[in-house]
Amino acid sequence: MNWDWGVVADFMPYFWSGLLTTLQALAWGTLIAFSLGLVWAIAVRGPAFVRWPVLGFTEFIRNTPLLVQLFFLFFVLPEWGPTVPVMVAGAVGLGLHYSTYTMEVYRAGIEAVPVGQWEAAHALSMSPRRTWQSVILPQAFRRSVPALGNYVIAMLKETPLIATIGLMEMLGEARAFGTETFRFMEPYTVVGIAFVLVAYPASLLIRALERRLVTH
Amino acid sequence: MTWGLFTTWILPGLWVTVQVTVFSAALAFTVALAIGTLRTSRWWIVRFLSGAYFEIFRGTSALVMLFWFAFAFPLIFGYELVPMWAGVLALGLTYGAYGSEIVRGALAAVPVAQREAGIALSFTPMQRLRRVEFPQAWPEMVAPLNALTIELMKGTALVSVISVSDLAFAGNVIRLSTGDNAPVYTLLLVMYFLLAFVITRGMRVVERQAKKGVGQEPERVPLFRKRGAGSPGAAGDTRAMGGVNA
Numbered sequence A: 001m002n003w004d005w006g007v008v009a010d011f012m013p014y015f016w017s018g019l020l021t022t023l024q025a026l027a028w029g030t031l032i033a034f035s036l037g038l039v040w041a042i043a044v045r046g047p048a049f050v051r052w053p054v055l056g057f058t059e060f061i062r063n064t065p066l067l068v069q070l071f072f073l074f075f076v077l078p079e080w081g082p083t084v085p086v087m088v089a090g091a092v093g094l095g096l097h098y099s100t101y102t103m104e105v106y107r108a109g110i111e112a113v114p115v116g117q118w119e120a121a122h123a124l125s126m127s128p129r130r131t132w133q134s135v136i137l138p139q140a141f142r143r144s145v146p147a148l149g150n151y152v153i154a155m156l157k158e159t160p161l162i163a164t165i166g167l168m169e170m171l172g173e174a175r176a177f178g179t180e181t182f183r184f185m186e187p188y189t190v191v192g193i194a195f196v197l198v199a200y201p202a203s204l205l206i207r208a209l210e211r212r213l214v215t216h
Numbered sequence B: 001m002t003w004g005l006f007t008t009w010i011l012p013g014l015w016v017t018v019q020v021t022v023f024s025a026a027l028a029f030t031v032a033l034a035i036g037t038l039r040t041s042r043w044w045i046v047r048f049l050s051g052a053y054f055e056i057f058r059g060t061s062a063l064v065m066l067f068w069f070a071f072a073f074p075l076i077f078g079y080e081l082v083p084m085w086a087g088v089l090a091l092g093l094t095y096g097a098y099g100s101e102i103v104r105g106a107l108a109a110v111p112v113a114q115r116e117a118g119i120a121l122s123f124t125p126m127q128r129l130r131r132v133e134f135p136q137a138w139p140e141m142v143a144p145l146n147a148l149t150i151e152l153m154k155g156t157a158l159v160s161v162i163s164v165s166d167l168a169f170a171g172n173v174i175r176l177s178t179g180d181n182a183p184v185y186t187l188l189l190v191m192y193f194l195l196a197f198v199i200t201r202g203m204r205v206v207e208r209q210a211k212k213g214v215g216q217e218p219e220r221v222p223l224f225r226k227r228g229a230g231s232p233g234a235a236g237d238t239r240a241m242g243g244v245n246a
Helices: A005-043 A048-062 A066-080 A086-111 A115-123 A128-165 A170-181 A185-215 B003-038 B044-059 B062-077 B083-108 B112-120 B125-162 B167-178 B181-213 B238-244
Strands: none
Touching: A005 A048, A005 A086, A005 A128, A005 A170, A005 A185, A048 A086, A066 A086, A066 A128, A066 B125, A066 B167, A066 B181, A086 A128, A115 A128, A128 A170, A128 A185, A128 B062, A170 A185, A170 B062, A185 B044, A185 B062, B003 B044, B003 B083, B003 B125, B003 B167, B003 B181, B044 B083, B062 B083, B062 B125, B083 B125, B112 B125, B125 B167, B125 B181, B167 B181
C-alpha cells in the first residue's frame, strides 16, 4: 500500500479536533497533577497518621499501570456514584497518576530549602501556614519548575491512553478514521509525528527554562 | 468473579504480562546499551544518528508506536507481526530510547582519567569500554534502570489494546462477561503492584552485586521507601530526568 497525501488531507480536520482534545486533557491533567502533588508533598511532612497512608497510597498509584487506573475510574466509580464523563475520568486518572511523580519533585524541592529558613520563620513566630506560603514554597517552586515541565511532556505522551476509554483525542480520531476508511498507515503516522513535533520543542523550552532558573 | 475465570483468564494473563515484560526489557536493555554507547562516539555522524533515534522514540507516545507497529507496519512492509511481538518491539524500542540516556549519563560520569589510562595501556576502544568504562558505569545505572523497568512493566498493560491477552485484557474480558468491575480491577491493580515489588527486590540484589564488584559498600535501604526517597533524580523521575535533561 502506498502513502497517499489525499488521505492525509482528509484526516487533517479530525486531527485538529483530536489535537485540541489532547491539549485539553493535558491541561486538566497538569492542573490536577501539580496541585495534588503539592498536597501529597506537604502531607508527607505531617504527622505519622497522615504520612504513612499518603506514602502507601502514592506508592501504590505510582507502581500500577495508568491504563488499569483509567479503567478503574471509568468502570468502577459509576457503580458507586454518578457516571463520570470520559474527559473527567481521563483527566483525573492522568492527574492522579502523575501527582505521585510531581510529589517527589516538590518533596525534593522542599528538602532543598535550607534548614535556616525554617528556623528563621520559626524565630519570627510565623504560623505554619505563613511559613509554607511565604518562605518555603516560593523557594521550593523555583527548584521544581524544570522537573515539573518534564512531567508535562511525559503526560502529553500518556494522553493517548484515554482513547482506550473512548476519548476522541489524536489517537482516538486516528483509530476512528482508520476503521471508517481502512487507511491506517497515514493517520497513525501523522499522529506519531505530531507527538514528536509537540514534544521536542517543548523539551528544548524546558531545557532553556532550566538553565535560566539554575543560574539565578 | 469465579475461580474458573481466575484460572482461565487472570493467571494466563499474568504469564503473558511477565513474558512481555521480560522480552521487551531485554530488547530495551540491548537498545539502551547500543544507543547509549553510540551517543558517546567520536564521530559526529554516529552521534547524530543515535541522537535522532533517541529523540524520535522518546518524543512519541508508546501507545502510538504500538498502534503503528500493529496496524501501519504490516501495510508498509507487507509483513504482519504477531500482536505480542508488535507490542514487545514497540515497548522495547521506546523504553530503550529512555534507557540510552541512563547509559550515556553513567558512561559520561566515569572519570576521564580512567579512559586516558585505558588509552595509555593501548586498549582498543572496545576493550576500554568492556573492561574499564562499563564495569564502573554499571553500578550507577542499576537504580535508574530499576525505575525504568517498572515504567516498562506498567507500559505492558498497553498491549491489551492490540488484543494481546495480558492481565489488563483479562480484566476487560471478565468485566464484559460478569460486570464485576470493582473486584476485577482492584485485583488487577494489586497484581501489578506485586509485580513492581518483585522487580524492585530483584534489582536491589543486582545493585548490591554491582556495587560489590567495584568495591563499594552497598547501602542498606529500608523495605518501603523503594524509589525516590530524597533526591529527585533517584525517583520515578528517571523517565523525564533521563528523558529530557541531557
